[in-house]
Amino acid sequence: MNPEPFLQLDRIIHEKGRLAIMSALAASPELSFTELRDTLEMTDGNLNTHIRILQEGGFISVAKSYQNNRSLTTCSLTKAGRKAFTDYINLLEQIVRQHKA
């Protein structure tokens, strides 16, 4: 057994809520807070916490604007976030392959 892929999994991305957020953002140029919350079935508080941690880690950027008098928060992957997510998915693929061979 090769322990390397496990040791290399990024701790910030690996948490399952954040993994779902990164995965959703990897498939779209950007998503609003509401879209993320409804797609991922998260509470506002949970999503807020995960977004802050991903932002502090440099994985996503968050833009706030106003639309029809309501605040609109949109999230997107940073370049570093996209790279880190691709690396993460490649590690998952190695782990899966160890057990599907």
Next chain:
Amino acid sequence: MNPEPFLQLDRIIHEKGRLAIMSALAASPELSFTELRDTLEMTDGNLNTHIRILQEGGFISVAKSYQNNRSLTTCSLTKAGRKAFTDYINLLEQIVRQHKA
């Protein structure tokens, strides 16, 4: 994006240290505490904690015996653990496939 695989990931197995332990045990009938510790580069304390959580979750069984006057602890997957790990790996495969299509 399909959020189902993320929502279904087992929280006990998903922690990366425990994932590595489950993965090692899935590839061997049983492994000693020392083999696991050395393969996975964990401290005794860390490994002990993860083993206890996996045992309490019903995923692994732990046997203690004596060999040459020294205690020997061996771990193996339970039937439920093997099933849960297979399900987990299938979910990872779905997640990887969403990003490799």
